[in-house]
Amino acid sequence: MATQQAKYELLKEQDNFRNNHKCLRICVLVSLCAASSIAVYATWNVIYRQSLNIPPNLLDVPRSWIYRLQFYNEHFDSHNISLHKSLLYKSISHNNQNNTKNIKQIENERIYPSKLGNFIYKPKKHSTDMKLVCYYHMPTYVNKLSVLYPSRIDPHLCTHINVGPAEVNDSRIVINDDLRKLLENINELKIKNENLKILLWVGGADDINFPQMVSTHAHRKLFIQSLKSVLETYRLDGLDLDWEFPSAYSKERQHFSQLLHEIRREYQREHRTYLLSVAVSAVEGIAYFAYDIREINSYADYINIMAYDYHFYSRSQPFVGLNAPLYPRRNEHSLLSTLNINYTAHYWYSQGMAKNKIVIGLPTYGHSYRLVNPFSNHIGSPAEGFGSVGELGFVSYSELCWFRQNNMYVNRVFDVETCSPYLYSGLEWISYEDEKSLECKAQYIKKYGFGGAMIFSLNTDDFASYCEPKIPRKKSVSNETFPLVRKIYSVLFDGMK
Ligand SMILES: *[C@@H]1O[C@H](CO)[C@@H](O)[C@H](O)[C@H]1NC(C)=O
Numbered sequence: 311m312a313t314q315q316a317k318y319e320l321l322k323e324q325d326n327f328r329n330n331h332k333c334l335r336i337c338v339l340v341s342l343c344a345a346s347s348i349a350v351y352a353t354w355n356v357i358y359r360q361s362l363n364i365p366p367n368l369l370d371v372p373r374s375w376i377y378r379l380q381f382y383n384e385h386f387d388s389h390n391i392s393l394h395k396s397l398l399y400k401s402i403s404h405n406n407q408n409n410t411k412n413i414k415q416i417e418n419e420r421i422y423p424s425k426l427g428n429f430i431y432k433p434k435k436h437s438t439d440m441k442l443v444c445y446y447h448m449p450t451y452v453n454k455l456s457v458l459y460p461s462r463i464d465p466h467l468c469t470h471i472n473v474g475p476a477e478v479n480d481s482r483i484v485i486n487d488d489l490r491k492l493l494e495n496i497n498e499l500k501i502k503n504e505n506l507k508i509l510l511w512v513g514g515a516d517d518i519n520f521p522q523m524v525s526t527h528a529h530r531k532l533f534i535q536s537l538k539s540v541l542e543t544y545r546l547d548g549l550d551l552d553w554e555f556p557s558a559y560s561k562e563r564q565h566f567s568q569l570l571h572e573i574r575r576e577y578q579r580e581h582r583t584y585l586l587s588v589a590v591s592a593v594e595g596i597a598y599f600a601y602d603i604r605e606i607n608s609y610a611d612y613i614n615i616m617a618y619d620y621h622f623y624s625r626s627q628p629f630v631g632l633n634a635p636l637y638p639r640r641n642e643h644s645l646l647s648t649l650n651i652n653y654t655a656h657y658w659y660s661q662g663m664a665k666n667k668i669v670i671g672l673p674t675y676g677h678s679y680r681l682v683n684p685f686s687n688h689i690g691s692p693a694e695g696f697g698s699v700g701e702l703g704f705v706s707y708s709e710l711c712w713f714r715q716n717n718m719y720v721n722r723v724f725d726v727e728t729c730s731p732y733l734y735s736g737l738e739w740i741s742y743e744d745e746k747s748l749e750c751k752a753q754y755i756k757k758y759g760f761g762g763a764m765i766f767s768l769n770t771d772d773f774a775s776y777c778e779p780k781i782p783r784k785k786s787v788s789n790e791t792f793p794l795v796r797k798i799y800s801v802l803f804d805g806m807k
């Protein structure tokens with residue numbers, strides 16, 4: 311009996327000892343596994359990140375591009391993304407707590423064109439011509455690596471070039487020294503192509519002086535007088551108004567319509583054939599409040615819809631996404647399903663804009679992101695910041711080509727659903743446009759009979775031929791610059807070039 315008990319105790323002790331041992335072994339094993347996988351991951355990550363060749367900054371990102379993104383961000387933040395229906399209502403109550411206006415009041419304030427017809431502006435017959443409107447941002451000369459001088463622009467690339475931006479100060483258009491130099495030189499392009507129209511681009515997202523300028527008849531008159539003198543001095547063909555954006559308060563929307571009306575009347579009174587175009591937001595929630603669309607339709611020759619910046623990195627939307635998708639993706643609903651070119655173009659059309667006055671903006675730049683996890687790299691994956699390529703997430707086509715050519719493991723994906731490419735390598739993820747995606751989007755414009763394409767911008771296309779394959783460069787072959795704009799031109803004007 312006693313011996314047996316002792317045996318049992320011995321067994322128990324051994325068991326305990328064995329159990330302790332097992333636990334220890336498992337612990338050691340698990341921690342070894344964890345440590346080694348962390349080590350492998352960290353090493354891989356470090357090596358991968360270090361081996362990425364990042365292009366030099368070829369682009370000066372103007373303040374106004376960043377301001378627009380900030381504005382969009384605030385707009386999106388103020389809404390609950392999952393509730394598109396209440397989107398319009400919410401943006402009213404958010405924007406101004408003290409304001410008690412509701413949708414009905416906003417609607418009542420809307421101006422509609424007279425039922426008797428518009429006697430001020432009858433568009434000419436040939437206004438159905440396809441347009442290719444190119445924005446040309448004046449060089450800032452801060453970044454000397456890549457400056458687009460007027461002499462490098464192919465005069466046959468676009469039908470219209472918007473040059474600027476000029477600011478509004480004290481209700482007048484201000485032409486600073488850089489812009490003056492540019493405007494004096496840009497007319498050389500018209501000597502080479504007499505059909506080219508050159509417009510003055512006034513405004514931008516950082517121009518805060520519009521509200522005061524439109525507020526009274528006297529102020530608007532000052533603006534129109536300065537406009538006339540600038541157009542005459544530099545022999546320009548018209549004005550592109552880029553106010554981002556009129557608000558639904560303080561009657562800014564109505565005053566904006568009034569301004570367009572007065573500019574048109576002035577053109578008529580002086581028997582001028584100057585053009586008047588308006589750069590407008592692509593986001594429905596903003597456009598609804600900012601514009602009386604039928605009024606714009608009555609007075610403007612055409613509108614340039616800024617159909618880009620639908621997705622970009624922000625702290626409140628930390629996901630990778632496409633800059634300018636043509637259609638929504640299958641898993642996008644409510645607000646997200648409105649953030650694409652097709653929805654925007656049809657929205658403007660449904661609100662009373664003539665189809666041949668809808669000029670659809672296409673970007674030549676992309677947006678870069680830094681992924682959280684290099685293995686999660688599909689559209690919608692988490693991002694933790696701007697990518698290393700470009701500046702503040704803005705990537706020119708030249709920088710993109712540089713990156714693609716100087717790194718080994720760059721995965722390119724063409725998302726057929728949205729007609730948009732993206733690429734990733736390590737933690738870098740970039741949404742961009744290439745010749746294939748722009749061909750597809752230009753064909754869309756043609757197929758649906760819209761007024762044409764707008765390009766933002768000439769400065770971000772590959773005007774210095776970084777994208778060419780690294781074969782010995784032929785000299786003075788002008789058709790290898792601006793590959794993206796050239797592609798759009800060839801689609802819109804069908805083999806005419
Ligand atoms: C959106 O709002 C609804 C109701 O107000 C709420 O139930 C939902 O959780 C909100 N979603 C987000 C992402 O905030």
Ligand SMILES: *[C@@H]1O[C@H](CO)[C@@H](O)[C@H](O)[C@H]1NC(C)=O
Pocket residue numbers: 408
């Ligand atoms: C809010 O409205 C009241 C009354 O209309 C006005 O006196 C006050 O100045 C407004 N406050 C702000 C911050 O606009």
Ligand SMILES: *[C@@H]1O[C@H](CO)[C@@H](O)[C@H](O)[C@H]1NC(C)=O
Pocket residue numbers: 479480484
């Ligand atoms: C705007 O005009 C005022 C005087 O009219 C001038 O003092 C100011 O410097 C101008 N601002 C800019 C940005 O040109």
Ligand SMILES: *[C@@H]1O[C@H](CO)[C@@H](O)[C@H](O)[C@H]1NC(C)=O
Pocket residue numbers: 637638652653656657
């Ligand atoms: C494009 O937009 C229109 C109007 O919103 C819609 O009827 C059509 O289905 C859309 N096309 C695609 C392919 O999503």
Ligand SMILES: *[C@@H]1O[C@H](CO)[C@@H](O)[C@H](O)[C@H]1NC(C)=O
Pocket residue numbers: 787789790
């Ligand atoms: C560029 O132009 C030359 C002649 O000017 C022509 O032979 C060549 O095919 C063109 N290249 C492209 C890509 O259009």
